Amino acid sequence: AQSVTQPDIHITVSEGASLELRCNYSYGATPYLFWYVQSPGQGLQLLLKYFSGDTLVQGIKGFEAEFKRSQSSFNLRKPSVHWSDAAEYFCAVGAVGSGTYKYIFGTGTRLKVLA
Amino acid sequence: DAGVIQSPRHEVTEMGQEVTLRCKPISGHDYLFWYRQTMMRGLELLIYFNNNVPIDDSGMPEDRFSAKMPNASFSTLKIQPSEPRDSAVYFCASSRDPQREQFFGPGTRLTVL
Numbered sequence: 001a002q003s004v005t006q007p008d009i010h011i012t013v014s015e016g017a018s019l020e021l022r023c024n025y026s027y028g029a030t031p032y033l034f035w036y037v038q039s040p041g042q043g044l045q046l047l048l049k050y051f052s053g054d055t056l057v058q059g060i061k062g063f064e065a066e067f068k069r070s071q072s073s074f075n076l077r078k079p080s081v082h083w084s085d086a087a088e089y090f091c092a093v094g095a096v097g098s099g100t101y102k103y104i105f106g107t108g109t110r111l112k113v114l115a
Numbered sequence: 116d117a118g119v120i121q122s123p124r125h126e127v128t129e130m131g132q133e134v135t136l137r138c139k140p141i142s143g144h145d146y147l148f149w150y151r152q153t154m155m156r157g158l159e160l161l162i163y164f165n166n167n168v169p170i171d172d173s174g175m176p177e178d179r180f181s182a183k184m185p186n187a188s189f190s191t192l193k194i195q196p197s198e199p200r201d202s203a204v205y206f207c208a209s210s211r212d213p214q215r216e217q218f219f220g221p222g223t224r225l226t227v228l
Contacts, residue, residue: 034216044158044219105157108157
């Protein structure tokens with residue numbers, strides 16, 4: 001069955017430090033991959049997406065993610081975190097399974113940024 | 116485009132009452148999704164529609180929950196009767212393609228007393 005795993009529930013980094021949020025998926029083929037961000041009291045906003053082609057994708061707000069087929073991973077990175085990046089981040093997979101469409105979200109990683 | 120619109124933004128009701136949540140998707144998006152988000156269970160897909168037709172309602176928790184999409188620009192999620200365990204944030208999202216990015220509304224925070 002398709003699944004998405006975000007192993008880190010909480011991450012704390014200092015402002016200006018680099019960031020990597022992990023995402024692993026389980027799917028028989030290459031799925032569509034996404035990262036969303038949710039600020040407090042807000043809906044989810046798309047950060048970036050991967051469908052095919054270049055495995056390093058750029059998103060909004062200075063984020064990037066790299067698709068690694070061999071590791072079934074799609075980790076999100078940012079070289080220098082800003083205080084405004086404090087939010088919850090969700091990895092998602094879009095795939096077809098059991099004859100129907102599935103769009104699966106991970107459980108989220110809550111990012112705290114220290115001044 | 117105004118994005119996905121949800122109403123109300125907040126709803127407080129008493130156990131046993133009927134609750135109706137509303138959603139207007141982005142024009143041209145053929146897919147509409149209803150999600151529920153809680154601290155305990157995270158983000159759960161309740162149901163999704165394609166061209167106003169319910170495709171997968173396997174996430175609807177029980178018969179107290181129902182969803183309709185009478186036309187391409189409007190959907191409702193109804194809970195009758197409501198229970199305290201239904202307290203959550205309910206999101207509506209829409210997309211052009213079920214495997215591609217979804218656009219989320221701001222959510223409705225439901226509190227059932």
